[in-house]
Amino acid sequence: MMKLSSRIRRCGLSPMRQFYPYEVAAVNKGLKVHHMNIGQPDIETPPAFLEAVKDYQKNVVPYAPAPGEEAYLQAARAYYAGLGCALEDGDILATFGGSEALEIVMACILEEGDEVLVPEPFYPNYTTFIGVTGGKICPIPTSAEEGYRFASRERIEPLINERTRALLVTNPGNPTGVVLSREEMQVLVDIARKYELFLISDEVYREIVYTGEKNTMLAFAEAAENVVVIDSVSKRFSTTGARVGALVSRNHALMDEALKWAQGRLCITTLDQLGAAKMYETLGMEYFRSVRDEYRRRREATVEALRKIPGVEFTSPDGAFYLMVTLPVDDTEKLQYFLLEEFEDRGETVMFAPGAGFYSDPELGRNKIRIAYVTAPEDLTRAVVGRNPQAQQLHRSGQVLRGNQK
Numbered sequence: 001m002m003k004l005s006s007r008i009r010r011c012g013l014s015p016m017r018q019f020y021p022y023e024v025a026a027v028n029k030g031l032k033v034h035h036m037n038i039g040q041p042d043i044e045t046p047p048a049f050l051e052a053v054k055d056y057q058k059n060v061v062p063y064a065p066a067p068g069e070e071a072y073l074q075a076a077r078a079y080y081a082g083l084g085c086a087l088e089d090g091d092i093l094a095t096f097g098g099s100e101a102l103e104i105v106m107a108c109i110l111e112e113g114d115e116v117l118v119p120e121p122f123y124p125n126y127t128t129f130i131g132v133t134g135g136k137i138c139p140i141p142t143s144a145e146e147g148y149r150f151a152s153r154e155r156i157e158p159l160i161n162e163r164t165r166a167l168l169v170t171n172p173g174n175p176t177g178v179v180l181s182r183e184e185m186q187v188l189v190d191i192a193r194k195y196e197l198f199l200i201s202d203e204v205y206r207e208i209v210y211t212g213e214k215n216t217m218l219a220f221a222e223a224a225e226n227v228v229v230i231d232s233v234s235k236r237f238s239t240t241g242a243r244v245g246a247l248v249s250r251n252h253a254l255m256d257e258a259l260k261w262a263q264g265r266l267c268i269t270t271l272d273q274l275g276a277a278k279m280y281e282t283l284g285m286e287y288f289r290s291v292r293d294e295y296r297r298r299r300e301a302t303v304e305a306l307r308k309i310p311g312v313e314f315t316s317p318d319g320a321f322y323l324m325v326t327l328p329v330d331d332t333e334k335l336q337y338f339l340l341e342e343f344e345d346r347g348e349t350v351m352f353a354p355g356a357g358f359y360s361d362p363e364l365g366r367n368k369i370r371i372a373y374v375t376a377p378e379d380l381t382r383a384v385v386g387r388n389p390q391a392q393q394l395h396r397s398g399q400v401l402r403g404n405q406k
């Protein structure tokens with residue numbers, strides 16, 4: 001029997017995607033599935049993206065340069081300049097979405113047994129990106145009662161040890177919707193500098209902030225060596241399938257190592273970079289504002305619907321398009337199987353991401369789900385409360401759900 005690596009075996013399936021075969025079966029049975037499981041917005045991809053691809057004139061689609069297409073890098077630099085952050089050549093590396101940027105940085109900084117501090121609950125795929133390097137997540141516990149806030153010295157410093165290499169934060173937060181204040185960011189910067197840690201700031205939801213705070217860690221010049229930003233066009237321009245992201249850092253030693261990875265995988269997709277460049281060149285504040293306002297409507301619809309369900313607990317998010325919800329059930333994974341295999345309300349059912357995968361100890365998340373509010377407000381209302389009082393009863397009923405043994 002051939003052996004598979006213990007590193008990959010330690011990783012789990014994504015709670016956002018693991019139910020896909022059950023979804024296909026439900027759809028084949030004729031059910032309509034409301035998707036609240038995955039951050040796939042239904043907001044139209046800006047026409048600029050497809051126009052750039054259609055306008056492509058060459059008769060060969062060649063490899064792009066390993067660090068990225070110049071048009072994309074230039075447009076991205078102009079975007080960061082608009083945020084007040086001047087970047088030089090070599091400070092940005094084009095990556096396959098934010099996902100590959102995470103993968104690259106972990107490959108560059110972690111040895112077997114090294115630790116990365118991450119506020120919990122966290123984006124589940126961090127477990128994979130960190131796990132395949134042999135590293136592990138050291139969770140910074142947070143709670144719904146405290147609005148999932150974590151950025152204080154008292155909470156973080158006691159967790160730092162000689163194996164700690166980095167602090168990884170998602171700002172705005174997935175799954176919690178927490179948006180860091182400028183003061184909280186300063187606390188993280190001070191900690192990173194004091195303990196010589198990388199401060200990896202995953203800012204793929206940067207524009208989706210409802211409170212007015214829109215910040216980037218790149219603004220903290222004193223931590224230029226520590227800060228690594230993970231970025232992506234996926235959510236910013238509703239272009240998740242383009243797979244265009246960026247690893248951004250002024251730490252040249254890190255970026256030199258990252259280039260080895262980039263050259264090893266040759267390049268990211270040429271045409272998608274041209275489409276991404278066009279979006280950065282032609283869309284700005286006004287576009288971001290209208291998208292954010294749409295997500296605000298979706299948040300309101302979701303929050304209002306959740307408030308109608310007794311026994312459900314959550315905090316209204318300040319950013320991104322997710323919220324963590326505690327349900328009066330024992331195991332939300334079982335609930336998801338039940339909803340796909342046995343339940344229907346007039347030919348419809350729902351998907352969400354069960355909470356266990358968002359915690360290093362799955363038990364902490366068993367009674368939680370993450371909702372992605374990425375569809376139209378009326379669909380969200382329908383998906384959360386239904387229109388049928390019986391269906392609402394079922395959502396509330398711990399008894400029915402506990403009966404399912406899957």
Ligand SMILES: Cc1ncc(COP(=O)(O)O)c(C=O)c1O
Binds near residue numbers: 170233244245
């Ligand atoms: C917090 C966070 N980081 C990174 C990603 C990766 O996205 P992509 O690879 O599409 O840029 C996601 C996607 O959902 C995310 O939620």
